[in-house]
Amino acid sequence: MRDFVLVGLSHRTAPVEIRERLSIRPGCLQEELRKLAAHGRFDEALLISTCNRVELYATSANPAEALRNATEALAGRLSGSDADDALYQERGVDVVRHVFRVASSLDSLIVGEPQILGQVKEAFDSARHAGTIGTLLGRCFTQAFATAKRVRNETGIAEGTVSVSSIACELAKKIFGNLEGRRTLLLGAGEMGEAAARSLRQTGTKLHVVNRSEERARALAKSCGGRAVPYERLSMELADADVLITSTASPKFILTPELMKGVARTRRHRPLFIIDIAVPRNVDPRIGNMDNVFVYDVDDLQQVAEENLAVRAREAAQAEQIVEQEVESFLSWRRSLELAPTIVALRKRFGQIADEELRRALSRLDGFSPSDRAALEAMSRSMVNKLLHQPMTQLKAGAGEADGALLVDTVRRLFALSEEESAVKESSTDVRVEGNVTQLTTAATGSTGESK
């Protein structure tokens, strides 16, 4: 029986020094996959490589051996003890659950972050182009995408911002309403300050950059899409700014109440939102008591991020339930792929057609003796048996082979066998139907590639 295996490491099991040793550049994924799948080590294979995880998914008729192969493939690039600590292995339904959880961002460093779904989709596309996706992985990942969509729509897992720069943007919006045409002033060259300035720039504010080193100011302005302003003009810039981001390395307060009072005359009472990302702080906390001036330091923003993360964690419990439902539905699809029910259904379908046609023919003709009738019935039965003989033999032989599941699936689709039991459940979304079709075509090209 073909089954899933998974070997990998993630932020949960390995620090970045180890993860980066395994990571694979996107351009090399296909080549890597072809190498892995060569010599029939795996029937299907898929590699996910992001900054937080490297995982090899595969299916094989011999899962135990596949698991060894996969571990070897990844562990080869790590030293022995690292590999033992960092790599985790899964088999069977646990792999399916893992894929669903990863795609739904339940296994991410920041639960609910949206990038992972795109990364998994890219990995899936690479594997499809490399020709290493068949029925099982194809179905599994297509359903993982649908699960991720459900989780995002039905739970609040992606709600509330959890990064410092997007929280700064949201707060600015809550103060100024529309940010279009507002002025952001970036003071200093800290990395987080730059990120926050860039996010604000994207919301439509104009960005001015002030730095002690004019060269640095120019470089920063260029990279963020703003304008560099000489340091001497700081107080004039302060008078015009709506949002101020400070992230200098100065050990003393740069923004003092005296400086602010100096610009108050020009500023009048316009609100000013100050984001002090620097440690030690650049802004004298007394400024926060001034009218229409709102000061947030890095701890404040971090605290908001943590609160939002806590909300996400609560929502994650509900997401896990959705994942369980989807795993259950995947399992029922797999069961439908098993051989025995297919053979029974196929015989039943043919038998029904023969019986019906025979009855109709008999009703139109009369003058048959019971023995004639018996002979006709025997003929119809034996025709059905003869017609089915070859397909049945092939089906039984093929089911044990690598693409057996595909074969069974194809037969079920050709004769519309799934309609009675599971049609309602299975074809409920277009995504899945579409997924099935691509699976079939890619799996078909994949298998011809292998036979050459």
Add this chain to the structure above:
Amino acid sequence: MKAGLFIATAVLYAIACILYLFLLIRGSDKAHRMPGTVFVMALGAHLAFLLLEPSPGEVPLADISQILSISSFGIGIAFLIASYRFHVTVLGAFVAPLSLMLFLASGLGSSYAPVPPGVQSAVLTLHIGANVLGLVAFALAFVAGIAYLLQERLLRRRQLSGIFQRLPPLDVLDTMGLRAVLVGFPLLTFGMVTGTFWLLRSHGSEFYVSQALGLVAWAIFAAVIVLRVFAGWQGRKAALGTMMGFICTLLVLVGYAVRAAAGSR
């Protein structure tokens, strides 16, 4: 029939209050339109009630109970316009209780004496009409002010989840407060002028507490406008000034109501 309609209107206002408060405190994507729908129903019932009520006296608007009722209705309508213009549906949590309170106060009207005959004139109608419209505008400014102060407090205390997320941005509330005062102030001025004119003609130069309060309200709003427009005032102080002005205007109305109640005894 009239009593039934009064109770129905009050109940609908009360339900709208609860729904709006729920929207503000708990927030809900699904029930976003529910409070608004109930509030519009309340306004519908209120309009029917107003149309049913016969005008007591020859001069429309001269009865304090009717003034309260129409103010309540006007605030509701003005809020609907403002929420369309500024996307501030959630402010219904402050508007609906105000509407309900004024409407209930109008129900105590049986104890209010109608304006004595002989003092009614077109000038009086103009005076009351302008002041009611001014009151409506100031009520919106007042609500925007409350929301501003609440929002600013939450922002300063770093309580950024929940209500903070659902209240409109500070700038929107500030702008709304300014616009409402700019609309209300000329109406109040006109109301003051016509009121003084009518007072001089009918009573001579008798001066009441209400008139003094009205003058204080007018001065406060004038100061708010001057400081906002010419000194660039914004935010908390402007909101506080506006709220004080509205409370004075409301007290004028309360003064009339109390005097009418006392006079009827």
